[in-house]
Amino acid sequence: MAKIITLELTLPWFTVHALAYIPSLEKNAPIRSEWALCTHGYTSHKGDCLNWANRLVENGTPTIIFDQPGHYLGSFHEVERWEDFRDHSHEVFAEAFKRLEGLMEIHLAPGSYPKPKSLILIGHSLGAFNAIRATDLPEFESLNPMAVAIGIGIGQRQGNHIFETAFYEKTISLRRQLVSPAIDSALVFPWLKEAKEELSLSGKRVHMITGQDDVVVGPGGLEAMIEVLERNGNIVTWETPKRLPHHEPGSATPHLFAFLKDQYGW
Numbered sequence: 001m002a003k004i005i006t007l008e009l010t011l012p013w014f015t016v017h018a019l020a021y022i023p024s025l026e027k028n029a030p031i032r033s034e035w036a037l038c039t040h041g042y043t044s045h046k047g048d049c050l051n052w053a054n055r056l057v058e059n060g061t062p063t064i065i066f067d068q069p070g071h072y073l074g075s076f077h078e079v080e081r082w083e084d085f086r087d088h089s090h091e092v093f094a095e096a097f098k099r100l101e102g103l104m105e106i107h108l109a110p111g112s113y114p115k116p117k118s119l120i121l122i123g124h125s126l127g128a129f130n131a132i133r134a135t136d137l138p139e140f141e142s143l144n145p146m147a148v149a150i151g152i153g154i155g156q157r158q159g160n161h162i163f164e165t166a167f168y169e170k171t172i173s174l175r176r177q178l179v180s181p182a183i184d185s186a187l188v189f190p191w192l193k194e195a196k197e198e199l200s201l202s203g204k205r206v207h208m209i210t211g212q213d214d215v216v217v218g219p220g221g222l223e224a225m226i227e228v229l230e231r232n233g234n235i236v237t238w239e240t241p242k243r244l245p246h247h248e249p250g251s252a253t254p255h256l257f258a259f260l261k262d263q264y265g266w
Contacts, residue, residue: 002024025108041124049249118145129152146205151210207238
């Protein structure tokens, strides 16, 4: 049986909670040389990644899921400064990988599993953007990182983010209290749109999965993100399931696993 290990990931700017999934040596599936690091979207928590992690560890893929900094549904650790989140939140992926390496060595016999050759950085919405950013971290330079970005695009709405319209007004007034004041939606949403449009990384591998019914991304949003990534010379693929609403990232699991199975020949 796979082991689930609880842990904290601490960087100089913030601390988050995480769950590491260690595959069983008793399973018929071999332990993979592709490892997965996963995180969630704005105002949510790592529970959104449970279905992904369960399916991956059943396949023999060492996996860790972690909370975004300052998200109270994950823990009550604060983010003190907006600039810390803006500049460093994607670096949690690097700390997650380092800790997963150590846990594999502790819980499995040396030589009983292959060393990681590729990293799969999976995220939803805000976490998807951070997964894409994390492919450019120097810690991952020799590990063939690939981002799988779920529920992502560049909104084509004029004016406010859809969560800040009258339709969602009551919802966001509550949900914005689920994160540190330093990462209020008034800061996060404009930054996300601008940062996506100005994304400059190149030569990376990105696969995007965005539902046709994803009203947060909205019409044209996925296409706008594809254009930015391809313009910079990244290798981009995508799929648009008919039903994958933004608030149900766990529903992406069969699409996610089918893609990875094909990508890595599992």
